[in-house]
Amino acid sequence: MNEAVRDARAGGTVSDPPGAVAEDGLEVAESLRPTDAAALADQVGDAAAAGRALLVHGAGTRFETGNPALRADVRLDTRGLSGIDELDADEGVVRAWAGTPLAELREKAVASGHELPFDPPGEGTLGGTLASAAAGLRFANVRDAVLGLDVVLGSGEATRSGGRVVKNVTGYDLAKLHVGAFGSLGVITAAWIRLRPAPEAVRVFEGPAPDARASLAAARLATARAAAIHDGRLIVELAGDAPSVEADRERLPVREETAAERVDALRDVQGGRAVLRVRVTGVASGLPAAAACLEGAGGVTLSLPAQGLLYAAFDDSDPKALGAALEAAGRAAGLAGGELRIERAPLAVRRAHDVFGDPGPLRGIHRALKQRFDPAGILNPGRFAGRL
């Protein structure tokens, strides 16, 4: 039943993570692509018994984010677990396998009169999006859309939490623990997701960004689904019922109507292939100063004021320039009243800094969770916060 697939390393496509792994200076000999959850659980269980480290990935679009792996023996590819299991259009919920491409999910969601509550950069898988809690321009809180999760723990047990209903406090909310854990506690195999009703009207407007207060007010309009400041421009996507969108349009400080693709294109900044890319989170009132700080250090920024998210890309690979950029990023996080995450950086930087930020006094709980969910320490060892 286990379908071991030799790594094809086909033509350096984006779906191929070896680049990142090679950068980590590790050779991965074997690649596994199980085609059902039972096989995946067996493989994880076998690896735990043998102490073989697994690098878990979907399409690999977020693989660049993470500390360097400490060990890597086998690549575990979830894309063999693919497809939609059930889509309940009346209820607006869908259950799909972790390896399902987001593009496929999006298409089915739209066909059922809904929209997918995720829009991260890149064409990843459902599992990868959940594991990395990958924010997009429109939807920053991936966790809020997850109703139920199937996860194979590091010890090989197949587990389930939550369910298909939209309101549920039956037992602990374990899904929260796995969403954003970058596969360090378990391998997500399937999920129940709550879809959003498709908006009746979607319109995008842009123009020169007004002052911070006016930009924030625009980003907080009731129908503003995405609002970004980039390159001196404010881009706002309004979505909702037509009369509300029309009313909000009147309140917008920017007037040039543009295509919805304008918003999608911004994701290239959010997830671009710069030498160094950082994410700074913060409170609304702190973001403008943080953005100025990053720009002062030569960063190209993308600010999502309503979401409290700020991205910056730096293209100078000179170590001194990198150091200065990182130093500015640290200061920016302080100004924003939030945290810094290094989303993409050369190996040396990722060796020197915990890219997620150190869990500090919470290190004990982090370690306890890791030990209990992945006792053999075989899931993405070293890659997550605290180098767990």
Next chain:
Amino acid sequence: MSQLHAALRAIVGPEACLTRAEELYVYEADGLTVHSARPSAVVLPADTDQVARVVRACRAHGVPFVPRGAGTGLSGGAVAADDGVIIECSRMDRVLQISGDDRLAVVQPGVVNADLSKAVAHTGLFYAPDPSSQLACTLGGNVAENSGGPHTLKYGTTTNHVLALEMVLPDGEVVRLGSRSGHAPGFDLVGAVVGGEGTLGIVTEITVRLVPVPESVETLLGIFPDVVSACRAVGAITKSGLVPAALEIVDRRTIEAVEASVYAAGLPTDAGAVLIVELDGPEAGVARQVERVREFALSHGARVEVARDEAERQRFWRARKGAFGAMGRLAPDLYVHDAVVPRAKLPEILERVCEIGDRYRLRLCNVFHAGDGNLHPNICFDRRDADELARVVAAGEEILRTCVEAGGVISGEHGIGTEKREYMPLLFGEADLDAMARLRESFDPERVCNPGKVFPSTRFCVESNPKARGYDRVPL
């Protein structure tokens, strides 16, 4: 024990440490009166430091402890393990910070839910989760139960509104989880602790998200010939893509009880069910939504009224909010059940729930969050009548099984507590419960914080759902 009591008195002061039987009596149960246990002491700490020292004193004496808010919980969550210490957070009731610009507030756990929205009203913002008990229940209890309310349909439950927490871990260490930005590094510990039912530690400070008061609010009352058509109307409304702020159904049995009580809202007692729909948002959009909802209700056989003013709006809601009070007057005890099913199953499940109530000769009625598929069958009874109590418990179990068979779950907002712990295997297999235990033990390896909750007492010997085992389990 007297040594521990002396230590506790020294920490919180004698007036904030209750140990006499008559003082402890009111702490024997929470809102669920059928489960009770006598604590050894109740302490009311004034600040985080006192909480931490109380926890360490309990640890030193090997005594379990349980956090408590207002005691309105409905699953036995705030009841002490025998001879345990209750740590009541009601004195920690200050709103510490309000930031209109950043749309957040920092509060102590003893702040009463409704008081928070009052305290932030001047900013044009409010705290969205609104349990029907909001005039009494505390934010600490809300966090522990991941509480919802009538408006969670649009706004989400507590978990969607908590940004950061300060808590005392079960070993007495004080830690901060989460971030004001909502994106903390590392595991989403806030997400794990919200809904943790007070078993992972004692929350001593909560940073919540605030949301803007909507520009316009409209409330409609649909009077339906029967509950099935009311449920169908709900299905039609949600399927159409409309997201009302609330979609609540009150069934005929409840209407009769409400109208016969001081909460009378002037509802026709021959109605089969009433549906309360609240729509909010930008004025331009709401006006049209009202028309769409009206049409859905009319086409499902309803008469529709739209509240003309605030007084009328309050009258509509009285039908919903007075239900517990009205039912409570019919008998000494009220059992408020809580389960969730996919919305499309509501008509069929309601019929079966009523049939179960009748078969067990119980006074059962339904008021529920229809938009979420969240049922609340209410049963009035007298717990001193052992036979009736046994029938209440048996009917409750049958209702839960019925909901699980329909693809539902056994709690939508009240939690598992002691009430439903033995039913957990209806939904979860051994590995699933074991995964929850791993989380529990990462925070509290010795299980001293609120023991005896959530997990089945005799693990895995309750007959479990055959569907809930192995890899070939059908999707929940």
